[in-house]
Amino acid sequence: MPTPPPPMEPHDALGYLVKHAHLRLTALTDAALAPLGIDSKDFGVLRVLVGRAPMSQQEAAAKLGVDRTTMVALIDAFEARGAVTRRPDPNDRRRNAIELTERGLALYRKADAAYVAAEGRFLAPLDPAVATQLRQALRTVLAPPEGRDRDER
Amino acid sequence: MPTPPPPMEPHDALGYLVKHAHLRLTALTDAALAPLGIDSKDFGVLRVLVGRAPMSQQEAAAKLGVDRTTMVALIDAFEARGAVTRRPDPNDRRRNAIELTERGLALYRKADAAYVAAEGRFLAPLDPAVATQLRQALRTVLAPPEGRDRDER
DNA sequence: TATTGTTATACTCTATAACTATA
DNA sequence: TATAGTTATAGAGTATAACAATA
Numbered sequence: 001m002p003t004p005p006p007p008m009e010p011h012d013a014l015g016y017l018v019k020h021a022h023l024r025l026t027a028l029t030d031a032a033l034a035p036l037g038i039d040s041k042d043f044g045v046l047r048v049l050v051g052r053a054p055m056s057q058q059e060a061a062a063k064l065g066v067d068r069t070t071m072v073a074l075i076d077a078f079e080a081r082g083a084v085t086r087r088p089d090p091n092d093r094r095r096n097a098i099e100l101t102e103r104g105l106a107l108y109r110k111a112d113a114a115y116v117a118a119e120g121r122f123l124a125p126l127d128p129a130v131a132t133q134l135r136q137a138l139r140t141v142l143a144p145p146e147g148r149d150r151d152e153r
Numbered sequence: 154m155p156t157p158p159p160p161m162e163p164h165d166a167l168g169y170l171v172k173h174a175h176l177r178l179t180a181l182t183d184a185a186l187a188p189l190g191i192d193s194k195d196f197g198v199l200r201v202l203v204g205r206a207p208m209s210q211q212e213a214a215a216k217l218g219v220d221r222t223t224m225v226a227l228i229d230a231f232e233a234r235g236a237v238t239r240r241p242d243p244n245d246r247r248r249n250a251i252e253l254t255e256r257g258l259a260l261y262r263k264a265d266a267a268y269v270a271a272e273g274r275f276l277a278p279l280d281p282a283v284a285t286q287l288r289q290a291l292r293t294v295l296a297p298p299e300g301r302d303r304d305e306r
Numbered sequence: 307t308a309t310t311g312t313t314a315t316a317c318t319c320t321a322t323a324a325c326t327a328t329a
Numbered sequence: 330t331a332t333a334g335t336t337a338t339a340g341a342g343t344a345t346a347a348c349a350a351t352a
Contacts, residue, residue, distance in 0.1 A: 007204040017291035022171045051160040094333040134290040138170035247310040
């Protein structure tokens with residue numbers, strides 16, 4: 001007669017831990033960014049654009065891992081508030097060259113401060129060294145397998 | 154004149170790391186469980202029920218962090234394949250007492266093996282000690298704040 | 307009056323398909 | 330013929346609202 005398995009706490013599953021870490025962190029950063037009129041997804045867009053030469057919407061979408069059709073509305077919102085400019089790329093007029101404005105850069109700076117503070121609250125229960133290890137472990141797990149091409153998906 | 158910020162890799166953001174860790178892990182575990190006819194969300198249900206006394210759908214839903222209306226379809230599927238029984242709780246006939254069958258337990262055992270193997274592939278790039286630290290760090294971050302009630306949300 | 311399970315509905319998010327303009 | 334951006338549509342997933350049975 002096989003021994004019945006002991007009760008498994010759902011919280012033991014790595015999937016549960018990672019999922020709820022994501023939910024918690026998103027809730028924290030969304031709340032921190034809300035006063036600026038953006039959420040954590042929008043912040044990702046700013047992050048991709050800041051300090052870089054103008055790029056096409058599709059390039060930005062690839063860096064974010066979203067579809068190009070999803071990118072349209074994201075840029076729409078930033079363009080409407082004067083944080084991003086869209087203009088046809090002179091070298092290939094099918095493309096939009098999107099670029100952060102001064103206003104967009106100022107928004108990024110405020111957003112970054114709010115985002116970093118929210119990250120800090122999320123990581124507060126951990127020793128700083130452990131927090132660093134956590135970040136590094138996630139980077140390692142997500143890094144492209146060694147010995148193969150580094151192509152983006 | 155303020156120094157322009159350097160380009161930020163989106164991959165530096167903790168939110169990016171956690172989100173994509175979740176996506177990667179879910180893809181791995183879903184693929185590993187697919188031959189059994191379940192996905193990682195279904196596996197969570199099995200995990201909650203295994204080795205425990207019969208509980209109401211609402212209790213199970215609370216443990217999983219999903220709505221009670223979402224629970225209905227999850228249990229429907231398991232009941233249809235004879236993995237879970239639903240019967241009115243004699244003490245409170247508003248409730249369904251849901252319980253794993255022998256068949257459900259056998260399914261859980263196979264699913265657990267597949268799930269653990271998928272977790273292992275996810276964590277493969279890490280030293281075993283680092284993998285343990287990662288799990289522990291996530292537990293710590295998600296643990297209820299000390300000195301307060303441990304109520305579920 | 308409140309609670310459990312259920313159903314129907316709505317909402318969010320994102321991708322797919324189709325169109326346009328360029329190449 | 331292929332590609333970038335756009336729009337409309339559809340799908341997955343999950344929550345909210347309303348209802349029946351029970352407490």
